[in-house]
Amino acid sequence: MQSRFRKGTLWAAAALSGGMLLAGCGTTTSAPASGPAKTKSPTAEISIGTLYASTGSFATSSMPEYQGLQFWINQVNASGGTYVKAAGKKEKIRLVSYNDQSSAQTATSLYNQLITVNHVNMLVADFGSVLTSVAVPIAQEHKQLLFDQSGTGTTFFTPNNPYIVLTSLPTSALWPTSLANYLISQHYKNVAIVYCENDFDQSQDQTLTRLLAKAGITPTYNNAVPTSTSSYTVILHNMAATHPQAVIELGYPNNDISFMQALQASGSTFPTTFTIFPGQLPSLFEKNFGMKGLNNMFTYPAPPLFTVQGVNYGMPIAQFAQAFKKQTGSSPNFLNVAGYNTGLILQKTLATATSLSQKSLRQAVTGFSGSITTLDGKFQINNQGAQIGETLPVGQFTVSNGKLKVNFMS
Amino acid sequence: MRRNKLSNAIILVVLAVLFILAPLLYPNQSVPFQMMAFMTLAQGVNLLYGFTGYLPFGYVGFFGSGAYGVSILVLLLHWSVIPAVIGGGLFAVVVALLLSPLLRLSGAYFSIGSLAASEIVYYVVSNPNMQNITQGPYGVNLAGIYDPNTSYYAMLVILLIFTAVVMYVKNSTFGMSLLAIKEDPVSAAMAGINVVRRRVAIWLASAFAAGLVGAVYGWYVSVFYPSSVFDLTISIFAIVFTLFGGGGTVLGPIVGTIVLYGLYNTIGVSSPQYFQLIYGLLIVVLVMFLPQGLTSLLKRRGINVP
Known part of the structure; x- marks a missing residue:
């Protein structure tokens, strides 16, 4: 009985040591994308x-x-x-x-x-x-x-x-500057915003509402939803009930797709509807909604949609x-x-x-x-390393002669 | 009894020596740190599942509560680190106390209920209206207290403490009473065991383990988002490591973590497609042939597993 007991403890110690070795070795041998890892060699490469x-x-x-x-x-x-x-x-x-x-x-x-x-x-x-x-x-x-x-x-x-x-x-706090300028230039009074509960989207919402407030515009709807939200139908109806001139949805690509699906299904239209990612991943959105679905949608167009x-x-x-x-x-x-x-x-x-x-x-x-x-x-970076040189314009998709085009608004 | 003590002492010493030596032998400290974190989480799951049969899918809720607990205590109340870490663990205990009515459920209902509860905690923490307290979705930056070396040894201490707690529970009348409750709560109650009190006690102990691990993890990484500390894979890993090694033993979660986390580091990073396949196959084989975990292989041969 005692030898079996010792055997169990020894087995445990061996397993611990072996496993630690395995864990350590595993990481060293994880294959890099291009050849095995080597130590730094300043003059070679x-x-x-x-x-x-x-x-x-x-x-x-x-x-x-x-x-x-x-x-x-x-x-x-x-x-x-x-x-x-x-x-x-x-x-x-x-x-x-x-x-x-x-x-x-x-x-x-x-x-x-x-x-x-x-x-x-x-x-x-x-x-x-x-x-x-x-x-x-x-x-x-x-x-x-x-x-x-x-x-x-x-x-x-x-x-x-x-x-x-x-x-x-x-x-991300700088992104909505052009969007705010566009909304202000249109003299919109009723703006509805839905944004996701994450750093990227909430910081945009804060900048947008701050800039709009300076121009005397208070969004009639401004609510957060979990980033995992995949159904915007009820949210969209709530927004529509405020009769907005502009509907802004700030999310990740999956949120934008879900929002646009709800928009298509509801048949609702607004003078301005904005989502972030169609301008950055146009082929993904065109695959999901076709050119017709993207027609008149406002977005942040990014290269290669425009030429710097x-x-x-x-x-x-x-x-x-x-x-x-x-x-x-x-x-x-x-x-x-x-x-x-x-x-x-x-x-x-x-x-x-x-x-x-x-x-x-x-x-x-x-x-x-x-x-x-x-x-x-x-x-261009500021003294904290944050990028401040790039700007994101606002653009609107239009379909012309069977081709998707972007009209720049700012 | 004496043999048990000797065996337990050997396990604690081996764990301590290995994790003290690991950063000296291998420069990437994060690997042994995360192994210790998952090992302690697995021991926390072991306390609950191994001795009561409750499988907490939402265990990550306590981990995240601990991480956010330490951030609130440091950033808002300006506590120093060690009291804040302990406070982070206690945050998780408070959350567990609020969620203790979940123990009225059993089996899959409890598992799903705990999962839903952890999602509620996650959404409360990441809610923009909580920005003044938790920073909402903006994430937390604890750069002021960042200290990977001290937090590494803090994690080791927590691992040793909770391994010792499992040893105590396994060999105590308290643990025996939990096993009795697990087998038949009605009979246990008839025998004079206070079923509710003991279940709640082990539930809180398990939550405290996850809370402390989450607090030290938050200290170690120092910048994190709600989505990274309430990530469901943390629950899944802790549960799978426990089940793989064998619940209700001291050694099971340790072996499970070392083997599976080792495997994860070996092939999971370079070839995740094979890893997921192998991981899946391992779990299927385990459930079919070794439902009591890897350590049951030894038990079948009459070898006593601590």
């Missing part, structure tokens, strides 16, 4: 570490952004590398990437992995605020500059954290669209542009920084902030 989500709730946004970054790396490597001022020569880029499966818990381990085990030269965040949030303190703790692609969370940018730079989107003028760094949108289609076989959307734009910011940073230290990289970004315009817009 530049390693860029990032995460992507191939499954889960962020997959539809994360993957296109990741493809955009991959596209940039392929372009750079095909041309013999990117110029690295610190080395005084061109160097190739090696991508080290892991799949976080849209889980913030997994992302925490993997960002740590990229910094402490893979020792990447440059760290790029996954899509959106939730998957970027966990990277912010880790990067700050390790004094590693975080290139935040699209995490526009208001809590990320603080005066005492120099280790973050937002590359491809303005902070005065591009002085990287490919302009037409050239990018052609090259992207040639390489991937599909037409780019805004998130592809965002990923590629991140690559351009990395490229400019490497071309400007006098050393590969993270402080030097950050100084380089501050140095060229405001001086470059890419296909995504003007790159």
